[in-house]
Amino acid sequence: MVSLTVENYLKEILLLDPSRREPIATGKIARALKVAPGTVTAMLKTLEEAGLVRYRRYGGVQLTKEGESLALHVLRRHRVVELFLVKVLRMSWTEVHEEAEALEHAVSEKVLARMDAILGHPTVDPHGDPIPQANGVLPPVPKASLDDAAPGTSLVVVRLVDQRPEFLKLADRIGLVPGREVVIEERDDAAQTLSLRTSSGREAISTSAAENVLVRPVSLPGESEPSRKGSRRSRSGR
Numbered sequence: 001m002v003s004l005t006v007e008n009y010l011k012e013i014l015l016l017d018p019s020r021r022e023p024i025a026t027g028k029i030a031r032a033l034k035v036a037p038g039t040v041t042a043m044l045k046t047l048e049e050a051g052l053v054r055y056r057r058y059g060g061v062q063l064t065k066e067g068e069s070l071a072l073h074v075l076r077r078h079r080v081v082e083l084f085l086v087k088v089l090r091m092s093w094t095e096v097h098e099e100a101e102a103l104e105h106a107v108s109e110k111v112l113a114r115m116d117a118i119l120g121h122p123t124v125d126p127h128g129d130p131i132p133q134a135n136g137v138l139p140p141v142p143k144a145s146l147d148d149a150a151p152g153t154s155l156v157v158v159r160l161v162d163q164r165p166e167f168l169k170l171a172d173r174i175g176l177v178p179g180r181e182v183v184i185e186e187r188d189d190a191a192q193t194l195s196l197r198t199s200s201g202r203e204a205i206s207t208s209a210a211e212n213v214l215v216r217p218v219s220l221p222g223e224s225e226p227s228r229k230g231s232r233r234s235r236s237g238r
Helices: 004-016 026-033 037-049 065-087 096-103 109-118 165-174
Strands: 053-056 060-063 154-160 181-188 193-198 201-206 213-217
Touching: 004 026, 004 037, 004 060, 004 065, 026 037, 026 060, 037 053, 060 065, 065 096, 065 109, 154 165
Parallel strands: none
Antiparallel strands: 053 060, 154 181, 154 213, 181 193, 193 201
């Protein structure tokens, strides 16, 4: 049985490079997991012996095929659990991350499959993060941020990259929730702010915060919407 620590390391390596193309520096892993670099080095050697990563001193680490498969599965459990907590247990979308961090290691395959079925086999979690599918495929998501768009553009929020509780609460308060529309009314480069029109009214956000809000253009009449099964929710239900 894979330990909780091993699962956390594999998932973090995947999150640091979802493309799985570039080696990850041990320092990045240490900062992400809030542990000493020496602790990371020792753990990576253990993971390499288990055939889960390829590690070179000063050259970083990459997941092997087996390590990648395990990492995707842990990430799948985490994101399905988050959505289940929101859609079924009606917890706030701003507070489910920490709960899912604990539950992702305890959910059995049988329970996970049932949760996935109840949710309608969703492709994104409450924050807009793609949910790895049972076959290991990670659905693509738009990469353009709110900060990239020009004034006058109508957009749909698809993902929040910053998932600290304080940022999520800000996003919830001003209407930057996945699935909601937002219009950029004005950009002030001197003040580094954007003026927005959302479901909450006229709002302002810093350009640095806007970089963490991923968006797509509003579909024109007749265009099909990207699949977001299981992701629609009320404002209080994330």
